[in-house]
Amino acid sequence: MTALLRPVLALGLLAALWQAVVWAAVVPERYFPPIATVVQAGMSMIARGQMQQALFDTGSRAILGAIAVNLIGIGLGLAATGAPSLRRILDTVAAILQPVPPAAVVPMAVFALGLGWKLYAFVVVLVTIWPPYLATVSALAATNPVLLSVGRMAGFGPVAMLWHIRLPAAMPEILAGVRYATTIALIAVIVSEMITGRDGIGFLLFQKAFAIRIPEVFALMFAVGLLGSAMGLAVSAVYRGFAGWHLAQRGRAA
Amino acid sequence: MTALLEAGGLAKVFPGRPDPVEILRDISFAVAPEEFVSIVGPSGCGKTTLLMCLAGLLPPSSGWVRFRGQPVTDPPRGVSVVFQDYSRSLLPWKSARENVTLGMRRLGLGRAAARDRAEALLAEVGLAGFEGHFPWQLSGGMQQRVAIARALAAESALLLLDEPLAAVDAQTRADLQDLLRGLARKFRQACLLVTHDVDEAVYMADRVLVLSRRPTRILREVPLALGAERDQIDTRERPDYLAARHEILTLIRAARPEGAGA
Structure with missing residues (x-):
């Protein structure tokens, strides 16, 4: 009941403030x-179908991109944990590429990759892969040593230790990286759409803004907000599935 | 009687800056089957390091450890540890029951059998009805009971106890002392209890080893004959209990580093 009431109240408050x-x-x-x-x-x-089309274009790019990039990032993190030499290389690459904002990557990529899905895949991967990668590497390296001793007393080898102890213990931190990456994936897609200027919410936002169609710009902003919230809720559901114990534990400690 | 656990010339030096840190120097002793041995020493004398070496969790710098005559390099089957910090030694993403079944992994039981045994053991440590609770839903004493049940689950011949009761309140502590002793006798397990609490060391044990300050040696071995049945009030008033306590406290006070707190 309150779970449903709260967002409605928040929206009402926002509308009232807006009107004020x-x-x-x-x-x-x-x-x-x-x-x-x-x-x-x-x-x-919506009546013209423009909103749905833009939401579909942007949403599919951001959601598929976020899923792919998080899986790749966690996979790379696991691989780097197993192979220290790979980790040294990836950490150096991460240090160079992580601070590059999506807008700085797109102009070069437009020429190299055209305006299609390859461009979005490239931009999203390049700027989004580092949070899940770095979170995975650092969380797997920081397992509490007592838990490792418990695993060794239970006779766990390296693989069983990873699966039963290190990975579950690392999940809260890994999923914090996933949450952050998911946010940046949407930003990267919208910025790319603004620059490529073909379709999607980013493109429409620019087009309407330059045509000074302000109510439509605001409507698009709300649409992006809803898309972002939906993606955030999806991450929260994954978090509850894999690291719900951490939330419950913290809730109790607080 | 042949020894269950033996250590000979055990030493541990950690690389450190500017100089290496010598923790253990020449520790030799043996534990017989079903014997309860306490190890006491001044704070910071490397009790936990010693226990980790005995459990096969930490390689000694020199010397050897044998369990049932076999050299210990990795944690051997038949040895369980109850760690000091229960809040870190239980898996927070697993229920009490699942934490206990983790201890049975090396027994190769089926899922249903492991589950039944875990519930029986939880009942044994007084946690019937809490099988599905997660560690963070239990009090400190209850969490340590889960850790004790997990150590018992391995059907080990030897329990290594690393200050298992240091973090619980006095009443819980007395209860858990009696529980641990009772269960060790019931399951015919040997116990090696590492503690800084002299009263606890004497109350629980058949024999007490007193450690020096770092680099650590065994200062003295104090045999006890307090009988199989212990009582929190009567045992602690026995003249031989008090004499042993006096002897050990005197040794430890003399062994404390210069300038250490009262």
Whole structure:
């Protein structure tokens, strides 16, 4: 009940605050339209099929990209944990590439990879893979030594130790990396769409903004917000599945 | 009687800066089957390091450990450890029952048999009804009971106890002392209890080994004849209990490093 009531209340509060700003006329109404106008603009984009198409384009890129990149990142983390020489190479690459923002990568990639899925795959992988990789490597290296002793007393070899002790213990930290990567994946896709200028929410946001169709820009912003929230909720569900004990433990300690 | 566990000339030096740190120097002793031996020493004398070497979790720098006549290099079957810090030694993502079945892994039992045995052992340590609870849903004393049940689950001939009761309150501590002693006798297990608490060492044991300060040697071996049945009130008032306690406390006070706290 409260779980359902809270987001509704939050949305209501946001709408009220929005309307208060409009009535206070701090910003010209032309650039900050009433909430009803924004809803209307969104409805008309839905009626034309434009909103659904953009959400599908952006959503499929971001969601598939996030899933793939998290799996690859965790896989690389596992491989690097097993092979220290690979880890040294990957850590160096990560140190160089991690600070590069998605917007800096796209112009070069457009020429090399065209405007299709390859571009998005490249940008998302390049800027998003590091959080799950680094989280996996650092969490697997930091297993509490008493648990390792417990595993050894139970007769675990390296593989059983990884599967029964190190990986479950590392899950909360790994999934924190996954949550962060999932957020950046959406940002990377939207920035890429803005620069490539063909389709998706990023493209529409730019197009509507330059056409000064402000209510539609706001409607698109809400759509991105909803998409991002949905992806966040999906990560939370995965977290509860693999590391729910950690939340419960923390909840009890707090 | 042949020894169950033997250590000879055991030494452990850790590489350190600027100088290597010598923790253990020349530890030799034996534990007979079904014997209860306590090891006491001043704080920081390397009791846990010694236990890790005996369990096969840490290689000694020199000297040897044998269990049932076989050299110990890895944790051998037939030895279980109850670790000091129960909050770190239980798997927080597993229930009490699953934590106990982890201890049975080397017995090769089927899933159903392991489950039944785990529940029987949890009942044995007074946790019937808590099988499905997770460690963080249990009090400290209850968590250590789960860890004790897990150590018992391996059907080991030897239990190594690393200050298992250091972190629980006094009443729980007394209860768990009697529980541990009772179960060790019931399952005919030898126990090696490492502790800094002289009263606990004497109350629980058939024999007490007193350690020096670092680099650690065995200062004295104190045999006890307090009988098989111990009582928290009566045993602790026996003249031979008090004499042993006096002897050990005097040794440890003399062994404390200069300037150590009271």
